[in-house]
Amino acid sequence: MELLKNEFIKFIKERKSIRSFIYKKIDKETILSVIECGRWAPSGNNSQPWRVCIVIHPTVKRMLSELTKYGGIIEDAYVNLVIFLDLERGYDRVKDIQAIGAFMQNLLLGVHAIENIGAVWIGEILSKKDEVNEIFKFPIDKFELMGVIAIGLADEAREKAHEKERERRPLDEFIDWY
Ligand SMILES: Cc1cc2nc3c(=O)[nH]c(=O)nc-3n(C[C@H](O)[C@H](O)[C@H](O)COP(=O)(O)O)c2cc1C
Numbered sequence: 001m002e003l004l005k006n007e008f009i010k011f012i013k014e015r016k017s018i019r020s021f022i023y024k025k026i027d028k029e030t031i032l033s034v035i036e037c038g039r040w041a042p043s044g045n046n047s048q049p050w051r052v053c054i055v056i057h058p059t060v061k062r063m064l065s066e067l068t069k070y071g072g073i074i075e076d077a078y079v080n081l082v083i084f085l086d087l088e089r090g091y092d093r094v095k096d097i098q099a100i101g102a103f104m105q106n107l108l109l110g111v112h113a114i115e116n117i118g119a120v121w122i123g124e125i126l127s128k129k130d131e132v133n134e135i136f137k138f139p140i141d142k143f144e145l146m147g148v149i150a151i152g153l154a155d156e157a158r159e160k161a162h163e164k165e166r167e168r169r170p171l172d173e174f175i176d177w178y
Contacts, residue, residue: 015108017120020076021077022155030114031054033110037107042099043099047096050083050103053082054081055079074150077119079150080149080150081148082136083100083103083149084146100146100147108121111151116154117153123147
């Protein structure tokens with residue numbers, strides 16, 4: 001059990017954003033297995049306030065890509081998961097958004113569990129969130145965009161260049177003991 005726990009901590013630390021992709025199909029079962037990880041995320045009152053649009057079609061990818069400076073990543077990714085907060089399921093704004101954060105992290109960890117596949121959380125697109133709703137014909141009073149998870153076959157060679165950007169603050173910089 002101890003060994004398993006250590007492996008899990010290593011797994012969490014090894015997860016990294018992947019922004020360079022090689023075009024290759026990811027099958028439906030694999031995509032669903034990632035979303036299944038999100039499904040088990042915690043949420044306040046177990047409200048599960050998430051809604052996901054799975055975008056594979058090039059036209060829809062193009063429409064999304066035009067709404068962010070990270071559009072190149074969205075276009076290169078085989079699939080993009082567009083994550084909305086379902087406002088009718090939510091009950092407390094801070095807790096609802098925290099639940100979506102847990103959901104999205106679970107998706108990233110789910111992707112990390114699959115060999116050679118990588119993902120990145122695109123938050124920048126939130127500056128055009130109403131336009132994203134329009135693509136899916138989602139009313140803005142019912143669904144609020146929380147982010148996009150771009151997923152694809154990792155181009156590890158091109159990723160190496162970004163290693164340095166992953167440094168983390170040391171623990172003693174942000175903890176206090178009482
Ligand atoms: C809320 C949020 C928004 C983010 N938005 C973007 C984004 O728009 N574009 C991008 O390239 N990465 C984005 N990221 C990824 C972060 O840049 C990345 O997680 C961070 O630099 C740490 O690197 P790592 O994920 O490789 O550990 C976002 C991450 C989070 C949690």
